[in-house]
Amino acid sequence: MALRCSNSLIAALALALPAAANAQAYQCRAPQVARVPAITPDGPRRVLPVTGYTLALSWSPEFCKTRAADPAHAVQCGGANGSFGLVVHGLWPESGASWPQWCEAKTALTPAQVRGSMCLIPSARLVARQWAKHGSCMVRRPSQYLKVIGILRGGLRLPDYDRISREDGLTAGRIRAAFADANPGWREEAIGVKLNERGWLEEIRLCYAKTFHPARCTPSRWGAKDSAPVTIWRGL
Known part of the structure; x- marks a missing residue:
């Protein structure tokens, strides 16, 4: 059975996590959203017990390196709506070695909810997809899913990875250490x-x-070894 996150859990999250200023100074202007993009599932429905979560933060300059002129990614990559650093890719429920996905959503996402999330997830299609594929397996309403994302993101301080990118001998371990510090x-x-x-x-x-406390990553979520060399694209 998928976890159904209540308003009381959202309130507990708000109390448990510290407020944090955004260390990356960009100004986002969310565009108007006339309709919610239609999303087609890319896999089977899996209703599984939730054992943990992953908050994925995408490095936008790397994503936009080849997409600056692509109309499908104009909000995130075109420059008219701000210059993004780390942005939310999604909040994903986990279930041991697998994960729940594409659960039945009884409440529809609205254009206003999409627009309200686009300074965190700067793509209307991605907001819709994350709710349909992942959020529907966590909570009953999209507003709850998006609020949890906002609370989690609001409790984080983002290191200045633009500055860190200029360091010699940069490694995945340094990326981790900067975030932990x-x-x-x-x-x-x-x-x-x-x-x-x-x-x-x-x-x-x-x-x-x-419980939404930090937990050891599984090997698949851990990714690169600490010793792995890293280069960070700054969007120049």
Whole structure:
């Protein structure tokens, strides 16, 4: 059975996590959203017990490196709506060695909810997909899912990875250490680092227990070894 996250859990999250200023100074102007994009499942429905969560933070300059002129990614990559650093890819429920996905959603996502989330997840299609594939297996309403994402993200301080990218001998371990140093209570064992095949930073994956406390990442979420060389694209 999938976890159904109540408003009381959202309130507990708000009390448990410290408020944090965004260390990356970008200004986001969310565009108007006329309709919620239609999403087609890319796999089977899996209703499984939730044992933990992953908050995936995508490094936007790397994602946008080849997409700046793509209309499908204009909000995130076109520049008119701000310049993004780490953005939320999604919040994913875990279930041991597998994960629940594409659960039945009884409440529809609204255009206003999509727009309200686009400074965290700067793609209307991605907001819709994350709710349909992952959020529907966590909570009953999309507003709850998006609120949990906002609370978790609001409790984090983001290191200045633009500055860190200029360091010599940069490694995945340094990426983890910088995040742990900026966020008391986080240990490096709970911070996954995803690199592409060329060794460029793509994503930081934060591993949570079912209680939303940081937890050791599984091997698949851990990603690159500490010793792995890393290059960070700055969007120049």
